[in-house]
Amino acid sequence: MNTNLVDVRSVTKDFHNGKITVNALRGLDLAIHEGDFLAIVGPSGSGKTTLLNLIGALDVASSGDISIFGHDLMAMSRKERAELRLTSLGFVFQAYNLIPVLTALENVKFVLELQGVDGGRHERAMSTLEDLSLGELANRRPNEMSGGQQQRVAVARAIVSRPRLVLADEPTANLDSENSEALLVMMRELRDKHGMTFVFSTHDPLVMAHATRIVTLLDGRVVSDKIKNAGDAAGSAN
Amino acid sequence: MVSVSTFRIAWRNLGRNLKRTLLVAGAIAIGQFAFLGTSALMHGYGEQFFNSATGPMLGHAQVHAYDWRDDRSMDLTLDDIDALLADIRSDPNVTNASARIYAPVMAALTEDGFMGVVVGVDPVTESHKAGLLPVDGMGELLGEHRVMVGAGFAERHDLKPGMEIAVIGQDTDGSIASDLYIVQDVMWSAVEIIHGLGIVMSLDDAQELLMMPGRAHEIVIHTSDRELIDETVVRLSQLPSLADLEILSWDELAPFVVTMATMVDWFAYIVLIVVFIAAAASVANTMLMSTFERTHEFGMLLSLGCSPSRLSVMIAIEAAILGLLGVAIGTAAGVVFVAATSESGLNYAALGGSDEYEVAFQGMQFSLLIYPRIYAKDIVIAVSAILATSLMAVVWPIMRIVRLRPVEAMRS
Ligand SMILES: Nc1ncnc2c1ncn2[C@@H]1O[C@H](COP(=O)(O)OP(=O)(O)O)[C@@H](O)[C@H]1O
Ligand SMILES: [Mg+2]
Numbered sequence: 001m002n003t004n005l006v007d008v009r010s011v012t013k014d015f016h017n018g019k020i021t022v023n024a025l026r027g028l029d030l031a032i033h034e035g036d037f038l039a040i041v042g043p044s045g046s047g048k049t050t051l052l053n054l055i056g057a058l059d060v061a062s063s064g065d066i067s068i069f070g071h072d073l074m075a076m077s078r079k080e081r082a083e084l085r086l087t088s089l090g091f092v093f094q095a096y097n098l099i100p101v102l103t104a105l106e107n108v109k110f111v112l113e114l115q116g117v118d119g120g121r122h123e124r125a126m127s128t129l130e131d132l133s134l135g136e137l138a139n140r141r142p143n144e145m146s147g148g149q150q151q152r153v154a155v156a157r158a159i160v161s162r163p164r165l166v167l168a169d170e171p172t173a174n175l176d177s178e179n180s181e182a183l184l185v186m187m188r189e190l191r192d193k194h195g196m197t198f199v200f201s202t203h204d205p206l207v208m209a210h211a212t213r214i215v216t217l218l219d220g221r222v223v224s225d226k227i228k229n230a231g232d233a234a235g236s237a238n
Numbered sequence: 239m240v241s242v243s244t245f246r247i248a249w250r251n252l253g254r255n256l257k258r259t260l261l262v263a264g265a266i267a268i269g270q271f272a273f274l275g276t277s278a279l280m281h282g283y284g285e286q287f288f289n290s291a292t293g294p295m296l297g298h299a300q301v302h303a304y305d306w307r308d309d310r311s312m313d314l315t316l317d318d319i320d321a322l323l324a325d326i327r328s329d330p331n332v333t334n335a336s337a338r339i340y341a342p343v344m345a346a347l348t349e350d351g352f353m354g355v356v357v358g359v360d361p362v363t364e365s366h367k368a369g370l371l372p373v374d375g376m377g378e379l380l381g382e383h384r385v386m387v388g389a390g391f392a393e394r395h396d397l398k399p400g401m402e403i404a405v406i407g408q409d410t411d412g413s414i415a416s417d418l419y420i421v422q423d424v425m426w427s428a429v430e431i432i433h434g435l436g437i438v439m440s441l442d443d444a445q446e447l448l449m450m451p452g453r454a455h456e457i458v459i460h461t462s463d464r465e466l467i468d469e470t471v472v473r474l475s476q477l478p479s480l481a482d483l484e485i486l487s488w489d490e491l492a493p494f495v496v497t498m499a500t501m502v503d504w505f506a507y508i509v510l511i512v513v514f515i516a517a518a519a520s521v522a523n524t525m526l527m528s529t530f531e532r533t534h535e536f537g538m539l540l541s542l543g544c545s546p547s548r549l550s551v552m553i554a555i556e557a558a559i560l561g562l563l564g565v566a567i568g569t570a571a572g573v574v575f576v577a578a579t580s581e582s583g584l585n586y587a588a589l590g591g592s593d594e595y596e597v598a599f600q601g602m603q604f605s606l607l608i609y610p611r612i613y614a615k616d617i618v619i620a621v622s623a624i625l626a627t628s629l630m631a632v633v634w635p636i637m638r639i640v641r642l643r644p645v646e647a648m649r650s
Binding site for chain 2: 053058059082083085086087091095096097099100101102106109111112113114117183
């Protein structure tokens with residue numbers, strides 16, 4: 001019915017903490033297009049994480065409509081949403097992304113297993129790690145890797161089954177600029193090569209520099225939506 | 239189906255807080271050891287108790303004329319003993335059958351008379367470990383008017399080997415019966431009636447004295463295995479030659495022994511219950527702590543699309559491994575303990591500070607040496623019970639995880 005990857009229309013989200021109600025999103029509209037490398041920015045508490053959680057089918061809006069790949073999220077059951085996350089979405093979180101008792105390779109393989117991929121999990125996971133130049137980390141556990149290495153493995157895990165949309169909530173928040181740069185370059189290449197769509201929330205100017213589009217939130221609403229031309233974005237990546 | 243990686247994650251999670259894991263496994267191990275140790279001692283005690291109870295006096299089963307046990311009247315005899323014994327011995331489970339005669343008598347050394355009981359026994363068939371003549375060569379001391387007297391009896395009446403005693407009683411017709419006998423030896427026996435009153439003579443001598451050729455009062459039967467007693471008794475009771483006789487197994491003859499054996503079993507089960515409560519508490523506590531600590535991680539896994547049921551299985555496996563680890567260590571320790579003591583026995587008396595090895599009670603002889611026994615059944619019961627308790631202990635943590643919403647878990 002529409003060509004947008006994701007359509008968020010008039011969405012509100014309220015949190016009730018005892019007697020206090022927080023209106024985290026207050027009638028938000030956003031369309032995400034295939035191939036976007038989209039940074040969602042805004043001050044702390046403006047609703048970035050809440051928005052990503054709604055798009056990622058991790059939480060349910062209080063009102064409004066969200067359609068993702070043409071499916072009406074609001075009409076999905078808890079199980080259907082889990083299924084959608086598993087098959088079509090990739091997640092990179094701010095921290096504690098990886099299962100601590102599994103090696104990098106096992107972490108990546110685990111997602112394939114969750115998805116019910118039967119044969120060739122090892123090869124697929126290994127080639128994904130190698131494509132991202134993470135081959136030598138394959139047998140390390142999270143506590144044997146730096147924060148930047150962990151985040152890159154988390155990206156490998158998020159994209160191993162080629163999801164159409166990758167959501168990343170402040171992926172560089174705990175990284176220094178060198179590691180942030182490496183992470184962004186890696187994701188940008190995935191987008192350029194495979195046409196994957198990335199949506200970040202961030203405070204990080206570096207992320208904004210790499211983004212093709214920047215959406216600014218304030219008090220649960222979109223206050224600006226800027227599309228940079230491809231040249232700009234590529235230029236700042238170098 | 240539980241996947242390899244679910245199992246791997248569960249296993250490695252136990253290594254994350256190794257100290258805590260070992261503490262809990264150790265606690266379960268100690269509990270399991272306590273249970274196995276207790277039940278091994280109880281089984282050893284029960285076996286010993288059984289052997290003592292059924293030992294020289296009771297046997298595994300007994301045959302009498304009806305009413306003999308109540309009346310103890312001389313004339314309530316078993317007739318044609320040889321044919322009867324032959325019938326009984328033809329049963330494949332019967333390892334020993336011995337006829338006995340009991341007769342209250344007066345005995346006299348000089349002019350003073352005193353009470354005694356003539357016990358007529360078959361010198362050949364009573365000469366076995368569970369018979370009335372357990373010491374090698376004892377049987378050869380009897381016959382031809384040679385008798386043995388109980389140690390207590392001998393001491394009370396100053397009887398010494400070589401002395402001649404007169405024995406005066408009543409035969410089966412009620413006439414006076416009397417004869418002279420040589421005290422061949424003094425015998426030690428835990429059987430009270432022999433120790434305190436016994437004039438033990440050969441069955442032939444007793445039959446001659448009491449005018450009861452080919453007859454006796456009792457046949458004591460031993461079978462090859464404790465488990466075979468009941469079926470053997472049933473089969474023997476169907477023999478035509480036993481049609482008018484009473485045949486009873488040891489547990490019918492001495493019901494209090496059964497009661498004691500049952501109490502012994504209960505004691506082990508009480509220990510088992512205590513062990514399980516302790517195991518459940520420690521597993522539950524550990525799993526609750528470790529799942530609380532990992533709330534964020536569970537949120538991440540749920541976010542990826544991992545199902546709550548898979549997480550639950552992971553937690554359940556973790557608890558099961560924890561329980562089984564403890565139970566395995568405890569079982570190993572228990573088996574080692576039993577292996578080390580089952581041959582030589584544990585000396586209860588020494589634990590109590592005395593060195594008497596035997597005590598006697600109501601005609602039964604009790605050794606204070608216990609030979610611990612472990613039965614496969616105990617291990618199976620304990621392992622399944624600890625497994626079940628461990629799994630029950632994670633019901634609460636699992637209920638919490640199933641209700642967990644990924645977003646909230648991630649925020650914590
Ligand atoms: N689960 C929740 N319960 C209560 N309040 C929440 C919850 N999640 C977010 N909020 C509130 O909603 C607002 C938006 O939060 P969030 O989306 O996390 O902002 P951002 O990611 O932009 O910092 C904040 O005021 C925050 O405190
Ligand atoms: Mg946030």
